[in-house]
Amino acid sequence: MDLKTLRESEYRKCAGLLAELLDLDGDTKEKIQKCFQRMGIRNFFRHLESADLAPETSGKLQSIQVLIEILDDKRGRI
Secondary structure, eight states, rough: OOHHHHHHHHHHHHHHHHHHHHHHHHHHHHHHHHHHHHHHHHHHHTGGGGGGHHHHHHHHHHHHHHHHHHHHHHHHOO
C-alpha cells in the first residue's frame, strides 16, 4: 500500500469516527472527509470556519479541537 492510499484510508476512518461520535449524517461525514483530503486533519481543525458546516457541527468540532490542543500540550510537557 502506498502512502497516498494509506493517507486516504486514515482520512476515511477519522471522518467515520467523528461522524459516529458526533452523530453526523452521511453528507456531513463526506464533507469532512473531503476537507481532510484537501487540507489535512490538523489544518481542518485550525480552519473549521472554511469547512462550511452547520453551526451545531462546528461547535462540536471546536470542542474536539480544544481537547486535541490540551492533549498536544500535555504530550509536549512529558
